[in-house]
Amino acid sequence: MINDLPAVMASELPATNGNSASNNNGESNFTVKTGLARMLKGGVIMDVVNAEQARIAEEAGAVAVMALERVPADIRANGGVARMSDPKMIRDIMATVTIPVMAKARIGHFVECQILEAIGVDYIDESEVLTPADHAHHVEKHSFSVPFVCGCRNLGEALRRISEGAAMIRTKGEAGTGDVVEAVRHMRTVNADIARARNMDDAELRVYAKDLQAPYELLKETAKLGRLPVVNFAAGGVATPADAALMMQLGCDGVFVGSGIFKSGDAAKRAKAIVQAVTHFKDPKILAAVSEDLGEAMVGINCMSMEPEQKMQGRGW
Amino acid sequence: MGSISEAPDVTVGVLALQGAFSEHLQLLRQAEQVLAVTTPVPRRKWVFLEVRTEAELALCDALVIPGGESTAISLVAERSNMLDPLRDFVKQARKPTWGTCAGLILLAESANRTKKGGQELIGGLDVRVNRNHFGRQTESFQANLDLDFLKKSDGGSNAPFRAIFIRAPVVERLLPHMPGVQEGEAETEETVIAPSRSTDQSFISTIQGAEVEVMAILPGRTATLSKEAKEKLDSEAGDIVAVRQANVFGTSFHPELTGDPRIHTWWLEQVVDAVEKRRALA
Numbered sequence: 001m002i003n004d005l006p007a008v009m010a011s012e013l014p015a016t017n018g019n020s021a022s023n024n025n026g027e028s029n030f031t032v033k034t035g036l037a038r039m040l041k042g043g044v045i046m047d048v049v050n051a052e053q054a055r056i057a058e059e060a061g062a063v064a065v066m067a068l069e070r071v072p073a074d075i076r077a078n079g080g081v082a083r084m085s086d087p088k089m090i091r092d093i094m095a096t097v098t099i100p101v102m103a104k105a106r107i108g109h110f111v112e113c114q115i116l117e118a119i120g121v122d123y124i125d126e127s128e129v130l131t132p133a134d135h136a137h138h139v140e141k142h143s144f145s146v147p148f149v150c151g152c153r154n155l156g157e158a159l160r161r162i163s164e165g166a167a168m169i170r171t172k173g174e175a176g177t178g179d180v181v182e183a184v185r186h187m188r189t190v191n192a193d194i195a196r197a198r199n200m201d202d203a204e205l206r207v208y209a210k211d212l213q214a215p216y217e218l219l220k221e222t223a224k225l226g227r228l229p230v231v232n233f234a235a236g237g238v239a240t241p242a243d244a245a246l247m248m249q250l251g252c253d254g255v256f257v258g259s260g261i262f263k264s265g266d267a268a269k270r271a272k273a274i275v276q277a278v279t280h281f282k283d284p285k286i287l288a289a290v291s292e293d294l295g296e297a298m299v300g301i302n303c304m305s306m307e308p309e310q311k312m313q314g315r316g317w
Numbered sequence: 318m319g320s321i322s323e324a325p326d327v328t329v330g331v332l333a334l335q336g337a338f339s340e341h342l343q344l345l346r347q348a349e350q351v352l353a354v355t356t357p358v359p360r361r362k363w364v365f366l367e368v369r370t371e372a373e374l375a376l377c378d379a380l381v382i383p384g385g386e387s388t389a390i391s392l393v394a395e396r397s398n399m400l401d402p403l404r405d406f407v408k409q410a411r412k413p414t415w416g417t418c419a420g421l422i423l424l425a426e427s428a429n430r431t432k433k434g435g436q437e438l439i440g441g442l443d444v445r446v447n448r449n450h451f452g453r454q455t456e457s458f459q460a461n462l463d464l465d466f467l468k469k470s471d472g473g474s475n476a477p478f479r480a481i482f483i484r485a486p487v488v489e490r491l492l493p494h495m496p497g498v499q500e501g502e503a504e505t506e507e508t509v510i511a512p513s514r515s516t517d518q519s520f521i522s523t524i525q526g527a528e529v530e531v532m533a534i535l536p537g538r539t540a541t542l543s544k545e546a547k548e549k550l551d552s553e554a555g556d557i558v559a560v561r562q563a564n565v566f567g568t569s570f571h572p573e574l575t576g577d578p579r580i581h582t583w584w585l586e587q588v589v590d591a592v593e594k595r596r597a598l599a
């Protein structure tokens with residue numbers, strides 16, 4: 001079975017890769033920004049809404065926590081405008097755990113990003129889970145000293161974000177649903193887009209870059225590597241250890257779990273199981289063992305039954 | 318086959334529970350190519366493998382513990398029943414082991430600023446490390462280091478090594494080597510220690526360096542420390558960022574992110590030396 005892994009398994013990320021995306025802004029700090037993302041590989045980043053949940057995540061073996069006021073499932077249920085979290089809440093979490101703390105800013109809201117940088121968060125997620133603040137522009141991320149992670153549904157979107165300065169990418173999936181189908185769709189789309197690029201010569205790549213609305217140089221680098229030029233995690237709908245291992249076998253470098261943990265019956269146990277599943281993602285025996293007796297998974301929403309306007313993934317461009 | 322110009326295989330594992338293990342594997346392969354040119358005879362077959370289980374660890378002559386989140390690696394190791402096999406590998410057998418960043422923390426006998434409730438350590442280096450010494454990610458940086466230990470194998474180029482520090486720890490104190498656990502450290506507040514293992518006596522004659530040796534210092538960064546912390550430092554010259562003791566090597570920075578294979582090449586030479594001495598005795 002392990003020999004039947006999909007042919008889309010990504011090759012490894014070269015150790016010094018990513019510098020071409022740098023704007024050569026003094027010290028090559030893109031190396032330091034992408035470096036932290038590399039340290040998170042093979043790990044699970046968990047959404048938490050308070051210090052107590054952050055401790056549960058840390059004890060479960062999370063490599064980082066994402067501090068936010070409401071998990072995506074609640075943002076979805078409550079409606080209204082979703083914004084950056086209260087800095088005090090983020091500070092509380094930073095004071096409570098020793099692992100990196102990430103926080104979300106609205107798409108295009110560069111002042112929320114300035115505030116998060118001033119607090120000292122370790123990574124900013126410019127996220128479609130919050131309500132976008134700009135109808136057209138994403139944040140120019142190179143000038144910040146704090147690194148950014150951004151979502152994507154396909155290769156063009158990923159490369160646009162990297163070109164703006166994102167040091168890490170996550171496939172968007174559909175946050176707050178507990179349905180992994182969109183995460184799989186986005187990862188498979190990125191992989192298929194890269195597979196097409198691999199077989200192209202330079203002239204074809206220039207046309208493809210135009211079609212994808214992506215910078216030619218980054219596309220060329222991606223085609224040569226056979227994978228995204230920065231670390232890429234899966235997100236949006238991962239609810240079980242099997243979901244997490246599925247995304248890893250599809251070639252992701254790690255996994256974000258949002259509502260999937262703290263909207264389930266036994267958060268601590270499920271969190272630990274997902275961490276083990278990401279390390280041992282190729283070993284079905286271990287996956288079987290950690291999947292046992294986890295209690296209720298989050299109830300979830302079937303993505304196939306959602307209207308397009310109910311989906312968050314279309315935010316950002 | 319059987320030719321005198323072929324040396325026995327050496328298997329080097331990279332702990333792959335979490336973190337930047339693939340970068341280490343790439344740099345080890347680069348270092349292998351350097352060695353194939355600089356020491357073409359005897360030709361040696363290197364095997365590099367990812368280690369996630371006790372069975373995989375048992376195949377290894379030497380091990381790299383990569384950067385990552387030390388709490389996550391430690392918890393996953395515990396739940397994957399890897400902590401005791403790792404302690405036996407590093408401290409009892411004293412097979413060559415190198416830890417970078419999170420790996421250095423795990424190889425320390427004592428660590429502070431750990432998560433609430435502490436964390437499990439493997440141990441092997443009689444030092445106390447201070448986690449996240451320089452602060453959060455926005456304090457991460459790069460700096461040039463002069464590494465004397467590279468000069469011999471470097472053909473005298475003396476080029477500084479570009480070191481990358483990411484939420485990096487430093488060695489804040491060298492501890493005396495003692496039988497059993499670091500008792501003094503056990504009494505220090507908010508400090509965790511590693512459980513003890515006695516070294517396998519059958520190979521003790523092949524192992525050099527009973528005390529900790531400082532291998533690299535980062536000059537001029539002590540300015541980031543509080544006055545009290547500065548007074549506690551053993552070295553006035555700067556922060557200790559690389560140490561070695563009896564086959565165990567630790568760096569607080571990330572040579573695996575540089576594309577510069579000099580430290581990996583040097584370390585593989587140390588591995589060959591240790592493995593050959595051990596095999597001669599066996």
